[in-house]
Amino acid sequence: MLGVWLAPKIGQRLEKTPLVRKLGAFVALSGTELSVLDALHKRRRTFVAGRDLVHQGQLDQAAYILISGWACSYKILEDGQRQIVDFQIPGDFLGLRSVLLHMSDHSIEPITDIEVTEVTVADLLDAFSQTPRLATAVFWAASRDEAMVVEHLIDIGRRAAAERMAHFLLELGARLSLVGLGSKAGFACPLSQYLLADALGLSAVHVNRVLRTLRESGMVTFRDGFVTFDSYSRLTEFAEFDPVYLDHTGPLLR
Amino acid sequence: MLGVWLAPKIGQRLEKTPLVRKLGAFVALSGTELSVLDALHKRRRTFVAGRDLVHQGQLDQAAYILISGWACSYKILEDGQRQIVDFQIPGDFLGLRSVLLHMSDHSIEPITDIEVTEVTVADLLDAFSQTPRLATAVFWAASRDEAMVVEHLIDIGRRAAAERMAHFLLELGARLSLVGLGSKAGFACPLSQYLLADALGLSAVHVNRVLRTLRESGMVTFRDGFVTFDSYSRLTEFAEFDPVYLDHTGPLLR
CATH class of the missing domain: 1.10.10.10 (Winged helix-like DNA-binding domain superfamily/Winged helix DNA-binding domain)
Structure with missing residues (x-):
């Protein structure tokens, strides 16, 4: 339904991202909302498999939107046992929960090489103030993440x-x-x-x-x-x- | 710091609610934000201990802010086993996760008699559009809830x-x-x-x-x-x- 759309900031045509596909399951996204989402995809980064991109205990971390590849979030207990909390696939946020907490309560490891975009608290606040419907859609995605942890x-x-x-x-x-x-x-x-x-x-x-x-x-x-x-x-x-x-x-x- | 504040809609002085205390740990709440939060406390209801206020599988449920008393959220498996996901105390949201999902994925039972206020998706969207900082604060509370489930x-x-x-x-x-x-x-x-x-x-x-x-x-x-x-x-x-x-x-x- 949304098909291919014009990314105004970059000035090139983009395939809809996995995040757009996913949030589209919750909100019928408007042109404005798509632009705001696109602006969140500015800072692209890649990480190699097996090297943590967020560490348990890290301060002031960013969140990431996963564009391609798989990752996992996990905790290590003091005795060295590991519990994987969840796996992330394209369209998922990485570390969305802890971007709002002072310190990350978990680590995130790429399982394959991954491509992500970085999102800061300021980016999120800015996006939310431009379109509260998008805030609700991101909230929906977070609620769904929590339902999976449950x-x-x-x-x-x-x-x-x-x-x-x-x-x-x-x-x-x-x-x-x-x-x-x-x-x-x-x-x-x-x-x-x-x-x-x-x-x-x-x-x-x-x-x-x-x-x-x-x-x-x-x-x-x-x-x-x-x-x-x-x-x-x-x-x-x-x-x-x-x-x-x-x-x-x-x-x-x- | 916030002390006692004036509730403009009701026109009487109120003690700060548990939710205001809790969100105050994340955001230094402004007068506007306090008013918007207060407006969320319009529809007060009480529920007696032991009778579910949300059923697993319920459609279009509201969320609630717990003002006094304790509750728990739980799931029942087909073989009758029960897993309690979390307990809720004053200042916590009840069913915040599923207010954005089509159907509640869990039940909520008051452990004691409780007093709550009802919050709909429309209330939340309205509050978020008035103050995106409050959206972020509610998001913080939800992130913290998820961290507890983890x-x-x-x-x-x-x-x-x-x-x-x-x-x-x-x-x-x-x-x-x-x-x-x-x-x-x-x-x-x-x-x-x-x-x-x-x-x-x-x-x-x-x-x-x-x-x-x-x-x-x-x-x-x-x-x-x-x-x-x-x-x-x-x-x-x-x-x-x-x-x-x-x-x-x-x-x-x-």
């Missing part, structure tokens, strides 16, 4: 290992579909079994066993960097996956 | 039962202190062992045993509706509690 809490607190993995893969598939990077057939996935283990509170050996069980039951196959939903409907039923918390049912604000 | 994820994923309980009680103490309802000495706490169990992923019997261990080690006592920090410093060290994620270090925006 689901991960449920994953770890209440779901058995196989259901946990199934739920997680279905959520990733739905998120990627929203930005055009996945479907009910499957999606390309750069996550290692170690990353899955740190996210789901399992050992890497356990992850391997769970993935084999899910594959042998004919529901989902994760192999060679690709997740294939062999039976999307059976997997959904098995995981009790109800994507309502991802709120993909179309613009609420028109 | 800590609960860490609690359940990576902390042993006693550390988990200790961390949880310290967090509650810090949150209550911010709104004038607690201190490093302790706080009044209406939570039952069943509620603690559903929040921390433990059985009620296990909760009882953990609380006894913490009491006998001279760190904290939870008895007769009151949590007493017998040794705040030892408990903090034991739980590896670093309150930086609660962001109480003073206004970021002046």
Whole structure:
């Protein structure tokens, strides 16, 4: 619907960014709002896989909008254990939560090489004052992020290992579909079994066993960097996956 | 600093609300911002303990600002298990996350009788358009809520039962202190062992045993509706509690 649009500051035609696709699921974005969003994409930066771009305890950090590649946010406990809080895909904010806190409460690591744009608190305040609807859309994206963290809490607190993995893969598939990077057939996935283990509170050996069980039951196959939903409907039923918390049912604000 | 202020719409002098105290930790609120916040406190309602005010799956719900009493947000899984996501205390929003989603992804239950004010999406948009700084302050509060959910994820994923309980009680103490309802000495706490169990992923019997261990080690006592920090410093060290994620270090925006 939005198609290709003119970026007034840069004066060149741009494909709509993953963030525009994503926020478009919540707000029918106006020309003004698209311009303000575009202005947030000024300071492009790249980061290489495996080197943190935000450190737990860092002061006055910026936030980033992920344009391409995958990242993860995580915390390290004093005994060295790591808990991955969430993975970020194109269109997601990195560190949006802590841009408003004095100090980052987590680290962010690129899983692949990534391209981002940097966003400061001042940028956000400026954008919000130009268009409160955009503030609400960013708020929606943050609410959705929080809903995902809540689901991960449920994953770890209440779901058995196989259901946990199934739920997680279905959520990733739905998120990627929203930005055009996945479907009910499957999606390309750069996550290692170690990353899955740190996210789901399992050992890497356990992850391997769970993935084999899910594959042998004919529901989902994760192999060679690709997740294939062999039976999307059976997997959904098995995981009790109800994507309502991802709120993909179309613009609420028109 | 803010003291008692005049509420222009109602024309009577009001004590500052818990929400004003809380947001004041992030933004040095101007007269205009205080008026806009006050206008959000128009529709007062009360709810009795134990009867949900928001249901999982509910459409088009409002959000609420909690003025007095305690509540909890939770999810029920299909097998009937319950996971409490968080507790809310005065000054907290109830259902802020899902006011922007089409459907509530969780339920909210008053733990005590509570007094709230109702806030709709339209109210929020209106307030944000009047003062973007307030939008940022509400965003800050939501970021802080998410940081707490992340800590609960860490609690359940990576902390042993006693550390988990200790961390949880310290967090509650810090949150209550911010709104004038607690201190490093302790706080009044209406939570039952069943509620603690559903929040921390433990059985009620296990909760009882953990609380006894913490009491006998001279760190904290939870008895007769009151949590007493017998040794705040030892408990903090034991739980590896670093309150930086609660962001109480003073206004970021002046």
